[in-house]
Amino acid sequence: MAKARAIIKRLKAVRNIRKITRTMELVATARFKKAMDRATEAAAYTKKISEIVADLSSALADAGAKGLSHPLLEKHAEEKNAVLLVLTSNRGLCGGYNASVLRNAQQRIREAAGKVKLQIEVSGKRGINFFKFQKQPVDATYTTFEDKPTFEQVDELANRFIKAYINGEIDRLDIAYMRFETMSRQKAEVVTLLPIGKLDTGTAAPAASQAAVEYEFLPSPQEILEEIVPASFKARLFKAFLDAAVSEQIARMVAMKSATENAGEMISTLKMQYNRARQSQITSELSEIIGGAAALE
Amino acid sequence: MAIDKSLRLVIVTPERTIFDETVAQLRFPLFDGDIGVLPGRLPLIGRLGAGDLKVKMPAGEERHFFIDGGFTQINKGTVTLLTQRAVPIDQISVAAAEAELKAAKEQSARSDEQFARKAAALNRARKLLKLARTAH
Numbered sequence: 186m187a188k189a190r191a192i193i194k195r196l197k198a199v200r201n202i203r204k205i206t207r208t209m210e211l212v213a214t215a216r217f218k219k220a221m222d223r224a225t226e227a228a229a230y231t232k233k234i235s236e237i238v239a240d241l242s243s244a245l246a247d248a249g250a251k252g253l254s255h256p257l258l259e260k261h262a263e264e265k266n267a268v269l270l271v272l273t274s275n276r277g278l279c280g281g282y283n284a285s286v287l288r289n290a291q292q293r294i295r296e297a298a299g300k301v302k303l304q305i306e307v308s309g310k311r312g313i314n315f316f317k318f319q320k321q322p323v324d325a326t327y328t329t330f331e332d333k334p335t336f337e338q339v340d341e342l343a344n345r346f347i348k349a350y351i352n353g354e355i356d357r358l359d360i361a362y363m364r365f366e367t368m369s370r371q372k373a374e375v376v377t378l379l380p381i382g383k384l385d386t387g388t389a390a391p392a393a394s395q396a397a398v399e400y401e402f403l404p405s406p407q408e409i410l411e412e413i414v415p416a417s418f419k420a421r422l423f424k425a426f427l428d429a430a431v432s433e434q435i436a437r438m439v440a441m442k443s444a445t446e447n448a449g450e451m452i453s454t455l456k457m458q459y460n461r462a463r464q465s466q467i468t469s470e471l472s473e474i475i476g477g478a479a480a481l482e
Numbered sequence: 483m484a485i486d487k488s489l490r491l492v493i494v495t496p497e498r499t500i501f502d503e504t505v506a507q508l509r510f511p512l513f514d515g516d517i518g519v520l521p522g523r524l525p526l527i528g529r530l531g532a533g534d535l536k537v538k539m540p541a542g543e544e545r546h547f548f549i550d551g552g553f554t555q556i557n558k559g560t561v562t563l564l565t566q567r568a569v570p571i572d573q574i575s576v577a578a579a580e581a582e583l584k585a586a587k588e589q590s591a592r593s594d595e596q597f598a599r600k601a602a603a604l605n606r607a608r609k610l611l612k613l614a615r616t617a618h
Contacts, residue, residue: 227496236555240555335497401526
């Protein structure tokens with residue numbers, strides 16, 4: 186009987202696990218939908234900014250100006266100090282999400298080693314613990330960015346980076362995060378945010394049709410540009426945070442889905458084992474009784 | 483050229499689009515003063531200031547928002563306001579506005595840059611407070 190008991194105990198445990206993973210899957214699905222809605226709503230801002238940038242650059246080109254120039258767009262002559270911002274999750278159980286972001290971050294750290302002084306800033310408990318385990322000193326940590334990063338929080342961060350870059354304290358800003366492409370495709374990436382290589386002007390076609398419109402500029406295009414470049418940087422940084430939030434929920438959803446499936450499979454094998462064990466026990470008991478009865482005759 | 487007689491206002495913040503409706507006319511602060519927009523306005527790109535956005539709906543009612551810097555693009559009868567913050571004024575609390583003004587007053591201003599920032603913060607907070615008081 187002992188064997189069948191042990192199997193039953195195990196079976197119960199697996200059933201409980203399946204219940205938990207299934208609930209977590211549902212929660213992740215709901216969170217993902219919310220995060221996705223936020224990301225699509227925020228996309229309108231980024232789109233408009235790039236539209237205005239396209240209009241501005243065409244207006245500047247018409248005026249014969251040498252093009253866009255802004256301290257954030259210019260590369261510093263020497264790359265001495267760099268910052269790497271790593272976006273990970275606060276909570277685990279999301280499959281390979283954190284591992285793949287951190288793998289890319291490590292690659293960047295190795296690349297920079299010896300050549301530039303790299304400051305590492307980490308968001309998310311998982312990343313913080315990882316770097317602690319690796320005994321890699323970290324310059325700043327954030328745990329406030331949950332699945333709903335607000336623009337205000339990101340704005341604060343962005344202002345600090347902008348100031349440091351303009352003052353020449355940092356020469357480069359990279360961000361390691363999981364970029365959201367589609368529902369079924371997310372990619373861990375290290376992206377250089379500063380200097381802004383070139384501003385997104387969208388595809389060439391809308392830019393050409395926009396050029397036909399003659400805008401009145403208040404104040405001059407150059408002055409508007411001075412304001413819009415930081416705004417565009419902030420929008421990009423914010424988008425990275427939103428993407429990371431969406432990707433985290435998708436990763437958790439997928440991980441929990443397969444965990445639920447695995448638990449289901451395990452339950453059916455355990456059930457079979459239990460039935461076999463029970464049957465063999467009955468058979469052995471029966472043969473003992475029959476044996477005993479035969480001995481009495 | 484036929485002039486399209488409708489005017490659409492779209493207010494976009496980094497987090498979401500908070501307003502997208504047809505309006506009769508509107509007035510909002512640019513970097514150096516207020517601008518009024520009627521249907522048929524020629525294309526414009528401008529920098530916004532902080533202050534009161536007054537919207538007149540086609541039915542005649544008026545709506546007010548507090549906007550805080552950003553950009554505007556007017557093209558083909560659509561006014562797009564890109565701003566960091568846009569709040570309907572009945573949602574601003576006087577106490578919060580007062581706290582903001584106090585914080586602005588306490589900023590230190592030792593360099594030109596700090597002074598400019600403080601002046602901007604003061605201006606913004608005063609306008610916010612004024613709007614909050616008119617709403618309540």
